[in-house]
Amino acid sequence: MNTFFTVIHIIASVGVIGSVLLQPSKSTGIAGITAGGAETFFGKNKGRSYEGKLVISTIVFMIIFVITTIALTVLGNK
DSSP states (O other): OHHHHHHHHHHHHHHHHHHHHHSOOSOOTTHHHHHGGGOOTTOTTTTTSHHHHHHHHHHHHHHHHHHHHHHHHHHHTO
């Protein structure tokens, strides 16, 4: 059981690293302060875009990472 959680943990950690590195930056420096007003988080089709899918995949990988971390800690203490 420990090996299973370790493999899932490694896959989740690589997934988190990959999905974070693929995300574009949110601002372009000082120009992003004034020009970023038109782009909102609740924009239409935000979840269907490439960036939206990356955000969702990052969240899913992080949840899996936390769950496997807790499972490995509990299994390691036995």
